[in-house]
Amino acid sequence: MKTSKKAAEMTERELARYIDQSVLKPEFTVDEIKKYAQEDIDFGCATICINPASLPIVAPMVEGTDTGLCVVCDFPFGLATTEAKALLAEEYCSKWNIEDLDIVANYGRLRSGDLDFVIADLKPTVEACHKYGTKVKVIIETDFLTPEQIADGTRCAIAAGADFIKSSTGFVTGVPSVGATNEVVAAMMEAGEGKIKVKGSGAIRTQEHFFELIDMGIDRMGVGYRSTPIVLGMTPEEAKHQA
Numbered sequence: 137m138k139t140s141k142k143a144a145e146m147t148e149r150e151l152a153r154y155i156d157q158s159v160l161k162p163e164f165t166v167d168e169i170k171k172y173a174q175e176d177i178d179f180g181c182a183t184i185c186i187n188p189a190s191l192p193i194v195a196p197m198v199e200g201t202d203t204g205l206c207v208v209c210d211f212p213f214g215l216a217t218t219e220a221k222a223l224l225a226e227e228y229c230s231k232w233n234i235e236d237l238d239i240v241a242n243y244g245r246l247r248s249g250d251l252d253f254v255i256a257d258l259k260p261t262v263e264a265c266h267k268y269g270t271k272v273k274v275i276i277e278t279d280f281l282t283p284e285q286i287a288d289g290t291r292c293a294i295a296a297g298a299d300f301i302k303s304s305t306g307f308v309t310g311v312p313s314v315g316a317t318n319e320v321v322a323a324m325m326e327a328g329e330g331k332i333k334v335k336g337s338g339a340i341r342t343q344e345h346f347f348e349l350i351d352m353g354i355d356r357m358g359v360g361y362r363s364t365p366i367v368l369g370m371t372p373e374e375a376k377h378q379a
Contacts, residue, residue: 143347148368154350155181155359156206156236158306159190169193172361177203179368183235185358191232204235209261212305214240222260229268237265238273238302243280246289258296266297273300273335278320279308286320287327294332300356301328304338315339321354343367
């Protein structure tokens with residue numbers, strides 16, 4: 137989403153519209169989920185990215201606000217069967233007013249070069265979501281991929297009819313977690329050729345990096361609840377108060 141206005145010229149509210157704030161830690165209590173969801177709403181972020189079990193908690197909170205629901209599906213591994221993923225998407229989207237659904241691609245099959253499988257595995261979930269007007273973001277876990285595989289994954293998401301390609305889950309183990317580097321985001325943009333929106337997620341923790349990605353033309357970013365006040369330019373004292 138290339139804009140004429142530089143990130144440094146944007147208001148806090150304009151910057152917040154780039155953010156899906158992550159409230160995904162499995163150990164969160166109900167009170168913690170409510171706390172960070174409310175902060176997301178107060179900031180004016182695009183969505184709150186939550187686990188499905190949090191839907192009954194967070195859905196009533198976003199009603200009448202500018203912030204939508206983003207639910208993850210088959211997260212964080214993407215290894216359920218094709219049919220199970222589509223059933224989960226149907227379950228969530230038919231019962232809740234969900235703006236976006238973030239689905240994890242089978243990136244092991246992507247690394248194997250089995251691109252037809254990756255596309256066919258995603259399509260039923262995309263179709264289930266689109267019936268309800270829910271946009272789909274495909275996560276390809278770029279920390280495990282070569283630049284060529286990132287390009288292949290982006291093209292698979294396009295072929296499956298997805299709305300966004302997304303870099304990371306934020307739950308990587310076993311390899312260095314670099315997430316949405318400028319190079320990774322540029323690779324997704326180049327492969328996407330304007331046919332799909334781009335969401336960077338993982339290790340977006342400074343305002344400098346956040347601004348760089350906006351100025352590159354990114355469409356959305358997944359930002360952790362601790363980092364949101366920082367990338368929005370709050371003072372350390374303000375950020376500490378939000379934590």
